[in-house]
Amino acid sequence: MTSGPNRFLDELAKLMTDAAGATQGLRREAETAMRSQLERLMNSMDLVKREEYEAVRDMAVKAREENDALSARLAALEAKLDGKPSADDVATAKPAATKRAPRKKT
Known part of the structure; x- marks a missing residue:
């Protein structure tokens, strides 16, 4: 057994540990x-996780692109129905023969 200052320091070191x-x-x-x-x-704050936010954002971007494509397609179809050539039709159309005015009967 140790006695004296060494024992005191050992106990103090053990206590500190x-x-x-x-x-x-x-x-x-x-x-x-x-x-x-x-x-x-x-x-409780009902926050959205980053992965969920990015997934929804990607879906919104894709939906917007599809919406733009469908809008362009719809405009082209409406132009065909109205008899107005669309930009695509004008580029691919052959020149049409000019029609003569009908003769007046006398």
């Missing part, structure tokens, strides 16, 4: 409690 371990344990416990509180708060 135990206190440091307890402090780390308290820190971990406090972090866990705070993390769970923040998660509960964020869940």
Whole structure:
């Protein structure tokens, strides 16, 4: 057995080591409690996760592109129904023969 100042220093070192371990344990416990509180708060705020947001954004971009394509197609079909040539029809059309005016009967 050691006696004197060495024993006192050994006990003090052991006490400090135990206190440091307890402090780390308290820190971990406090972090866990705070993390769970923040998660509960964020869940109650009904926030959207980044992956979900990006998926919906990609769907919206695709839908907008499809909508533009369908709008152009609809405009071309309406132009055909109205008898107005569309830009595509004008580019591919053959020159039409000119019609003569009908003769007046005398």
